[in-house]
Amino acid sequence: MNSFFCQIPKAELHIHIEGSLEPEMMFALAARNNIQLPYKSVEEIRAAYNFQNLQSFLDLYYAGMSVLQTEQDFYDLTWAYMQKASAQNVRHAEIFFDPQGHTSRGVSFETVHRGIYRALQEAQQLGISSYLILCFLRHLSAESAMEALEQALPYKDTIPAVGLDSSEVGNPPSKFQKVFDKAREEGFLTVAHAGEEGPPEYIWEAINLLGVSRIDHGVRCIDDPKLLEYLIEKQIPLTVCPLSNIKLCVFDSMAKHNIKQLLDMGLCVTVNSDDPSYFGGYVAENLQEIESALSLSQQDIYKLVKNSFQATFLSAAEKQARIAELDEFMMK
Ligand code: ADE
Ligand code: ZN
Numbered sequence: 001m002n003s004f005f006c007q008i009p010k011a012e013l014h015i016h017i018e019g020s021l022e023p024e025m026m027f028a029l030a031a032r033n034n035i036q037l038p039y040k041s042v043e044e045i046r047a048a049y050n051f052q053n054l055q056s057f058l059d060l061y062y063a064g065m066s067v068l069q070t071e072q073d074f075y076d077l078t079w080a081y082m083q084k085a086s087a088q089n090v091r092h093a094e095i096f097f098d099p100q101g102h103t104s105r106g107v108s109f110e111t112v113h114r115g116i117y118r119a120l121q122e123a124q125q126l127g128i129s130s131y132l133i134l135c136f137l138r139h140l141s142a143e144s145a146m147e148a149l150e151q152a153l154p155y156k157d158t159i160p161a162v163g164l165d166s167s168e169v170g171n172p173p174s175k176f177q178k179v180f181d182k183a184r185e186e187g188f189l190t191v192a193h194a195g196e197e198g199p200p201e202y203i204w205e206a207i208n209l210l211g212v213s214r215i216d217h218g219v220r221c222i223d224d225p226k227l228l229e230y231l232i233e234k235q236i237p238l239t240v241c242p243l244s245n246i247k248l249c250v251f252d253s254m255a256k257h258n259i260k261q262l263l264d265m266g267l268c269v270t271v272n273s274d275d276p277s278y279f280g281g282y283v284a285e286n287l288q289e290i291e292s293a294l295s296l297s298q299q300d301i302y303k304l305v306k307n308s309f310q311a312t313f314l315s316a317a318e319k320q321a322r323i324a325e326l327d328e329f330m331m332k
Contacts, residue, residue: 008089018098096134138193164210173192196216217238309322
């Protein structure tokens with residue numbers, strides 16, 4: 001790993017905490033909780049991470065999270081990620097969690113939230129600020145999402161935003177319009193995965209029906225010139241995840257990724273890791289991979305990282321302070 005990509009101060013805006021579960025921890029938690037995994041070794045787990053599309057990944061992702069049972073498990077998972085993020089000089093992280101993936105297995109919302117949130121609080125000592133984003137699983141019903149929202153209400157001071165993830169095609173944002181209406185009424189900001197595998201219409205729906213502040217992935221906006229124009233004019237950020245897109249066959253190779261094209265057109269694109277344990281890299285590795293595959297300049301990297309701060313839910317003053325720190329780093 002080139003130290004520049006580790007050291008440059010950055011924000012991470014698209015990380016599923018359950019997707020940071022490394023095989024070593026999966027084994028340790030399975031043993032701690034007396035759970036039988038269908039793998040004999042860490043190497044066997046890594047060898048299974050060969051995906052054809054989003055669904056083939058999600059099947060393993062949901063199976064993997066079954067080892068997370070206690071508050072301490074969620075704490076350990078989150079603390080491990082925050083240490084990794086700290087080593088890569090992530091200065092602010094906005095972190096997704098999937099409560100329905102746990103409550104459906106009998107783990108309470110409170111257990112999940114307490115473990116994750118305690119680790120995030122303690123990570124402030126590492127110099128990382130963070131926000132939590134509750135994601136609704138779009139393959140489940142709108143009623144189930146509404147139930148998850150109700151469960152989150154007592155904790156809403158600690159969860160500034162809600163999002164939408166899981167199987168995209170066939171589960172358009174419109175399915176969750178009422179849930180997002182209620183979430184916005186309750187004061188949550190909103191984001192949504194859209195245009196990862198799904199069409200540009202899903203990005204329009206996320207904007208027009210769910211009132212999102214950012215689009216997660218969004219790379220298929222390239223197929224709709226009017227949408228591109230709109231995203232540029234409004235500077236609606238896209239949280240792009242290059243290694244994820246290659247692992248899930250959204251693009252055939254990194255050289256064919258469209259992030260440089262979107263950046264050059266003037267979209268507010270950012271670089272993120274999605275599910276780093278499953279896709280082979282955290283945010284610094286994502287930056288390094290696109291730099292070499294797409295011949296990015298220092299100015300391109302600067303712009304992507306500056307966008308990451310600009311696209312956070314931090315206050316204007318907090319954004320400014322972190323961008324000033326970035327500018328100072330670039331002058332060294
Ligand atoms: N959940 C975890 N990672 C995801 C992704 N890349 N797309 C949709 N849902 C997800
Ligand atoms: Zn994602």
